Amino acid sequence: MRPVHVAAAQLGPIQKAEPREAVVARMLALLDAAADKGCDLVVYPELALTTFFPRWYMEDQAEVDTWFEAEMPNAATQPLFDAAKAKGVAISFGYAELTPDGHHFNTSILTDKTGTIIGKYRKVHLPGHDEFDPERAFQHLEKRYFEPGDLGFPVWQTLGGVFGMCICNDRRWPETYRVMGLQGVEMVLLGYNTPSVNSQKSAEGPEDRLFHHRLVLQSGAYQNATFVVAVAKAGVEDGHPLIGGSVIVDPNGKIVAESLTEDDELVTAVCDLDETVFGKETIFDFARHRRIEHYGRITSQTGVEVAS
Amino acid sequence: MRPVHVAAAQLGPIQKAEPREAVVARMLALLDAAADKGCDLVVYPELALTTFFPRWYMEDQAEVDTWFEAEMPNAATQPLFDAAKAKGVAISFGYAELTPDGHHFNTSILTDKTGTIIGKYRKVHLPGHDEFDPERAFQHLEKRYFEPGDLGFPVWQTLGGVFGMCICNDRRWPETYRVMGLQGVEMVLLGYNTPSVNSQKSAEGPEDRLFHHRLVLQSGAYQNATFVVAVAKAGVEDGHPLIGGSVIVDPNGKIVAESLTEDDELVTAVCDLDETVFGKETIFDFARHRRIEHYGRITSQTGVEVAS
Secondary structure (H helix, E strand, C coil), X not given: CCEEEEEEEEECCCCCCCCHHHHHHHHHXXXXXXXXXXXXXXXXXXXXXXXXXXXXXXXXXXXXXXXXXXXXXXXXXXXXXXXXXXXXXXXXXXXXXXXXXXXXXXXXXXXXCCCCEEEEEEXXXXXXXXXXXXXXXXXXXXXXXXXXXXXXXXXXXXXXXXXEEEEHXXXXXXXXXXXXXCCCCCEEEEEXXXXXXXXXXXXXXXXXXXXXXXXXXXXXXXXXXXXXXXXXXXXXXXXXXXCCCCEEECCCCCEEEECCCCCCEEEEEXXXXXXXXXXXXXXXXXXXXXXXXXXXXXXXXXXXXXXX | CCEEEEEEEEECCCCCCCCHHHHHHHHHHHHHHHHHCCCCEEECCCCCCCCCHHHCCCCCHHHHHCCCECCCCCCCCHXXXXXXXXXXXXXXXXXXXXXXXXXXXXXXXXXXXXXXXXXXXXXXXXXCCCCCCCCCCCCCCHHHHCCCCCXXXXXXXXXXXXXXXXXXXXXXXXXHHHHHHCCCCCEEEEEECCECCECCECCCCHHHHHHHHHHHHHHHHHHHCCEEEXXXXXEEECCEEECCCCEEECCCCCEEXXXXXXXXXXXXXXXXXXXXXXXXXXXXXXXXXXXXXXXXXXXXXXXXXXXX
């Protein structure tokens, strides 16, 4: 038994006008509740500190930068790190990162139980577009405000196991899980802000969006014999609805816990990392079964190449 | 509209003593029924001509070779090709292939509507083991009787679209779909023989097996915006149960048709290949979104490498 008691700390909506300090207060309340339940690890959503600002078109870079964090921890988030240390709980959350040399990333971090950052991930698969798109029902400007992550998909040994991170749209790409799976990942942590309607296809509403969301998490977990903890920012932000559906998925691809609301909500499970062993040693024993000589296109070509 | 009317021609069990001619007669009956419905393409299971012989441990290679086909078409299967031509229906089915130079593959072929073979695929991901395993509830000796396929995952332009094939366990590997997706595949055809119970974990029964089966098909379809047609050999062969669950999955990952029995059964759907376009041009526009610089491990390492 290698139990990790994990909490998916779903956040309800954050309005554009809501300051970071108010959000951190909500995150602290969830952290307290998780600590009271005996959790080892609390996972918050992508861009947890603010509204999902990539829905807003901005031309002034100074305005854009107000949504970013130039340091982590900083004044607004220091209480989170202090509480993690005081409670002896590891945390993970996402934020918009502005580096000292002016780069912009959609980032998440992982701490140990002393509130020390031990891992950083920068979102690789940025969805959306980079210019104002009048054809869309609403904007999704991640490709405008962020650069693609430059750290790959590392994993970290902590809490008795092997942990990885990804963010939102990364979860739709099997490469995400596989690169971590090839490093023996046992629990993948991810946050997301997923609009309830496809901005380019209004018929694709929350039911379909939740279906796809669960489908990719469950298959990624099963195909790599890993737990996956997926945490929503949910509910209606300034008129824009986001799906909930925070889930903890086991290495069989089964959902073991799921949120019931679109508000601040704690979803918890005790995950025995030894449950990853059977899959990794049998049907997904990569060393015995993978045939990399036939996978070349996956890394040699980016887009589709149709034979003539 | 680029409609392809496809039939998943599920086969019920084939007992060890049942000759190929009797199986082909059943396949012809399904072909006739599909032609009567106006189908363009009929897809049969993996190793469609015989029982799933890799469950039987054999040491005599001459005995092993009795389960293989040295030519295709051959005397037993010529009626299938003749009927395909006469009815103007393309077909795909799996068989054990013995090449003129003595290689053994788990193979499937695709014909056009004149009964001419236009595509051949050899199973890449062989499950199971190569020596008798007394720990298992039953044997699964694919690694003993077959070599891994040597043709990769090609696709073929036919019936107005781009078609690919894979076989059984290939469907659990996201690399399978992705290599075809990178060639613009619009419909993946696959047959399978999947035991209803995990030979190494008796608690994993038909419900779990069907769950994993659907999960990997649906995610593979969604993540590559392709139809997937998956066809079972089902039912109890000489006391060994195989799952049914033949399905046609659309490019949204939704099941549009599914078998109801574990017997010979036709599952049909009209699939508009233009339904693949939206996914390929938006969320899964590979050229815009994939980041191959971070996928290196997928092709550079076969097994897990845990950082020290």
